[in-house]
Amino acid sequence: xxxxxxxxxxLQQISFTRxxxxxxxxxxxxxxxxxxxxxxxxxxxGKTTLLRLIGAQLRPDSGAIVVNGQNIPELGREDLFAARxxxxxxxxxxxxxxxxxxxxxxxxxxxxxxxxxxxxxxxIVLLKLQAVGLRGAHKLMPDELSGGMKxxxxxxxxxxxxxxxMMYDEPFVGQDPISMGVLVRLIRxxxxxxxxxxxxxxxxxxxxxxxxxxxxxxGDGQVLGHGQTDELMNSDNPRIRQFMQGxxxxxxxxxxPANGYIDDLLSRERT
Amino acid sequence: MGxxxxxxxxxxxxxxxxxxxxxxxxxFLFQALTGRSRFGNAFELxxxxxxxxxxxxxxxxxxxxxxxxxxxxxxGYMILVGYGSEQAVGQMVALTLLRELGPVVTAxxxxxxxxxxxxxxxxxMKATEQLSSLEMIGVDPLKYVIAPRLWAGxxxxxxxxxIFCVVGIWGGAMVxxxxxxxxxxxxxxxxxxxxxxxxxxxxxxxxxxxxxxxxTWIAVFQGYxxxxxxxxxxxxxxxxxxxxxxxxxxxxxxxxxxxx
Numbered sequence: 001x002x003x004x005x006x007x008x009x010x011l012q013q014i015s016f017t018r019x020x021x022x023x024x025x026x027x028x029x030x031x032x033x034x035x036x037x038x039x040x041x042x043x044x045x046g047k048t049t050l051l052r053l054i055g056a057q058l059r060p061d062s063g064a065i066v067v068n069g070q071n072i073p074e075l076g077r078e079d080l081f082a083a084r085x086x087x088x089x090x091x092x093x094x095x096x097x098x099x100x101x102x103x104x105x106x107x108x109x110x111x112x113x114x115x116x117x118x119x120x121x122x123x124i125v126l127l128k129l130q131a132v133g134l135r136g137a138h139k140l141m142p143d144e145l146s147g148g149m150k151x152x153x154x155x156x157x158x159x160x161x162x163x164x165x166m167m168y169d170e171p172f173v174g175q176d177p178i179s180m181g182v183l184v185r186l187i188r189x190x191x192x193x194x195x196x197x198x199x200x201x202x203x204x205x206x207x208x209x210x211x212x213x214x215x216x217x218x219g220d221g222q223v224l225g226h227g228q229t230d231e232l233m234n235s236d237n238p239r240i241r242q243f244m245q246g247x248x249x250x251x252x253x254x255x256x257p258a259n260g261y262i263d264d265l266l267s268r269e270r271t
Numbered sequence: 272m273g274x275x276x277x278x279x280x281x282x283x284x285x286x287x288x289x290x291x292x293x294x295x296x297x298x299f300l301f302q303a304l305t306g307r308s309r310f311g312n313a314f315e316l317x318x319x320x321x322x323x324x325x326x327x328x329x330x331x332x333x334x335x336x337x338x339x340x341x342x343x344x345x346x347g348y349m350i351l352v353g354y355g356s357e358q359a360v361g362q363m364v365a366l367t368l369l370r371e372l373g374p375v376v377t378a379x380x381x382x383x384x385x386x387x388x389x390x391x392x393x394x395x396m397k398a399t400e401q402l403s404s405l406e407m408i409g410v411d412p413l414k415y416v417i418a419p420r421l422w423a424g425x426x427x428x429x430x431x432x433x434i435f436c437v438v439g440i441w442g443g444a445m446v447x448x449x450x451x452x453x454x455x456x457x458x459x460x461x462x463x464x465x466x467x468x469x470x471x472x473x474x475x476x477x478x479x480x481x482x483x484x485x486x487t488w489i490a491v492f493q494g495y496x497x498x499x500x501x502x503x504x505x506x507x508x509x510x511x512x513x514x515x516x517x518x519x520x521x522x523x524x525x526x527x528x529x530x531x
Contacts, residue, residue: 081406084408085409095401096401
């Protein structure tokens with residue numbers, strides 16, 4: 001269903017708790033169409049949860065998640081799997097199918113969702129692999145690839161069906177500078193060349209800021225702030241500033257809550 | 272008093288967890304088995320699983336069946352020869368295998384050989400986000416990963432149980448007839464007279480089907496429901512073998528009481 005609206009994803013008043021811990025408390029986030037949106041925040045603040053909510057792998061306690069005009073949590077199983085075909089997601093580990101070759105991994109979505117003839121599947125797979133620079137590796141198995149290459153193959157697989165929305169879950173974690181640079185460029189390039197909308201969830205500030213058109217900073221179950229990158233850099237909010245400048249202590253304390261330091265050292269109680 | 276109430280609360284908590292897991296596994300089974308797979312290659316997926324679950328279990332089943340049949344014949348002979356009725360060893364071996372040991376031992380071996388492998392494989396697919404990524408590609412992992420494995424278990428275990436019985440009876444004949452000198456005519460014809468097709472062969476097969484269902488269900492569910500860490504996978508694999516074995520033995524008693 002094509003709905004021409006300014007926003008491809010519209011999260012309205014989302015609340016989500018896990019094991020009695022509040023991850024999101026009535027959060028509103030809107031992802032503009034055709035742009036790269038960065039979602040940033042400290043580790044463990046629920047960034048990955050957010051992507052899983054959009055992909056309906058988790059259900060919110062309350063609130064609406066509207067993707068392309070459809071409220072995702074209300075969809076039945078069949079409609080949901082149809083809606084997911086418009087979304088591509090790059091998982092942190094790449095999540096390639098280890099029993100299939102690189103070629104078959106990228107061909108997988110085409111084979112299960114389309115009945116294209118074999119030579120057309122082959123052309124599309126090679127096109128997608130060319131886009132991520134790994135056409136030459138199509139015969140390899142996933143365990144023969146480096147971490148960065150795995151992620152690029154997974155990226156080729158995620159765009160195999162030409163989704164409208166791409167979601168990247170911590171794409172820069174554990175990458176060497178070269179493959180990091182490659183991924184940063186690819187995300188931007190694919191977004192613009194294929195006319196996608198992209199969500200990049202990350203805590204790597206510099207990389208995300210360099211490609212994102214728009215940034216959200218989340219933490220404490222809230223949206224702490226959003227805006228253009230430079231606006232946020234100069235924000236007055238101390239929490240945002242601490243995150244953006246990478247200060248170790250501030251509103252987010254360096255120390256885990258504890259009893260008095262002296263008391264702890266002097267007490268005879270065994271821990 | 273407070274400690275007492277705490278204990279009680281813990282017991283209630285554990286009970287609720289068990290019931291919740293039962294509910295989850297029921298919904299899981301229902302969703303995996305109902306509704307048609309939309310993928311054209313469902314048969315291919317099933318064949319692949321039949322091979323890894325069934326064909327690869329053949330070796331352990333055949334070897335175990337052979338030895339169990341041989342031991343039964345040897346033990347039976349030593350007791351029966353005291354009463355001068357060693358020619359009944361054939362029917363004893365056949366009835367024991369068909370009614371009890373065939374289905375039960377096959378199920379236990381199957382839980383150890385194939386069940387643990389299923390749990391570990393699915394658990395690892397979960398831990399490496401392969402199941403999530405299937406979901407995001409728009410493929411239901413219950414249909415694509417789980418259903419073929421369930422069917423493969425349901426189909427292959429009863430067949431393995433039959434093979435186990437046949438090999439066991441043959442092993443019994445080897446020991447009783449060829450080694451201990453029981454007259455081969457009485458070994459086979461006594462067996463033929465004593466074994467009823469309906470009450471022995473079919474009931475044994477029903478047991479095997481019931482065990483196949485329980486063992487495969489437990490194995491696949493434990494993998495799907497496990498905590499996606501290396502520790503979680505190892506615990507789930509252990510649970511598969513323990514739960515499946517206990518379930519088979521308990522169910523065997525109930526089925527035997529109902530059947531014979």
